[in-house]
Amino acid sequence: MGNQTKTDSAVLEIDSLTKAYGNRQAVSSLSLSVKRGEIFGILGSNGAGKTTSVECAQGIRRADSGQVRVLGKDPIKERAQLRGRVGSQLQDSNLPDQIRVAEAVDLFADDRTQAKMAMSNWQLDEIAKSKFGGLSGGQRQRLFLALALLNRPEIVFLDELTQGLDPNARRTVWELIEKVRDQGATVVLVTHFMEEAEVLCDRVVVMAGGKLVDEGSPAELIERHSKGIRMRFEYDNADLDWIENVPGVTGVTPYGTEVGVTGKSQVIAHIGAALIQRGSIPESIRVDQPNLETALLKIINPNGVAHV
């Protein structure tokens, strides 16, 4: 926090944040910094403290100790000055069942022009008169995203935004999030979907048991916590020794008429080249690329307690 360069570019700074509910420690000594213009992911299992952290960042929960600065302001004491500069879609925040879509947009928009634009841009006109209680999951999320971005916020908190959406709608929302970031907004994304984090996030932190247990770009986390690429291909020759000498190979395991190979990312090309050189081109090669999900599973166990 004392680093001037970091402070200049940070739109969200959390320093030693601690929050407990009774005897349960929800967040413990969390420190992180989100830079302007990035999509920043907060990952972790259920109960890891992700939502509590963003709630504290938005000033709707008071931390037991620690400091939170959003756009250089205290989100509780300087709440009025942050009004309109912060957008959000938090888990469990809702609308009245009886409110119509157009009424909701009007209610939260700064003015009628902005409301009209949002209705049109988010294709809400077709459901303008529908009551919120009658909307599908996808329609609700579309409305929520429109509301979160209504007043052109500088930083947007999105908590499990794509939960309940079908794969097609989810990818559409991803594109929208990237577009929003491309226009200069900072996005803080809380998600359970590792693919979503891998596609969208510039940097992520992983929380477990209320603590930050790792951070970096998705690629860095994958590199750090995965065993590398796994390949499996048909090879009925008993001679496997040459494979161990291929650059990048870290392990060779025979499976009957197949052989499994693990190694670093360049191993695919080297193995392919070696097979061609030997004139032994297999009918099929299956490649298992490491991803953020496998990395995350290495970082946290199913009980949410950190290994690292």
Place this chain on the structure above:
Amino acid sequence: MSSQVANPEAVSQLHSSESHSSESHSSEPHSSRSSINQVLRLFGTEMRLFLRESQVLIFVFGFPVLTVLVLGGVFGNETGDSGFENINPQAFYIAAYFGVVLAAIGLIMLPAHVASYIESGVIRRFETAGFATWVFPLVQFMSGIAFAVLGFASLLATAYLTYGIPEILDWPRTLLGLGLGTLAFTSIGVALGVFMPSARAAQGLGLTMFFPMFLLSGGGPPPAALPDTMSTVANWLPLSHVTRAIQEPWLGLGDGQDHLLIVFAMLVVATGVWMIKSTRVSAAA
């Protein structure tokens, strides 16, 4: 990109129409919407939403009007009935049913509505959208007053069309009773809603409180028909004091002074309760 969900290009244009640069926000709050604007917008929305709730329409408008028509028809309009303090029973009930409208607002309409908003996360959305924490309870307070006025109007219209509107003998005190009673029960409604754990609990509590108060505080049997125990219970019920604060000056049964003081005390306590609760950061409690 599917066009079925939204239009990213258009969204992109929307965002590019104004820069996100820190300079554009560095010195002044972004939102041009004042707190007063927030209050007015939310008030308009809430009034529409209340009018879509069948329970509100039934208890604030339907129940008082139908019940006063039935009781007025049963007991008639003969003056000199000691059971009604020598007052024409129809006049007695019409004045009393202004209190029933207030009970419907303060015990049924507002508590369930406020509690449901808290329970389902609607308040949370208002907070994250930058609404000041006091805006929502204030708007509920305003909505309660507005519905009281509408409820009074429906009662007066009913009386005018059927048994006639009883002559108001002491206008200032009658209006004071109506005003303080409205404020007190609206405040009680908001306070109950703020403290109820769920909409279901608020609804259950509201109905449990409403019917005994309705029956014992002037809307049910003639006061003289109540046994001593029931009369004692009635004297402790908030609605009894509101009803008497309206009835006494209206029908010349007294000046309603003591009842007005009690109603005022109820108003102060209930308002204090919801104001303290609502000015705290919701989840920081």
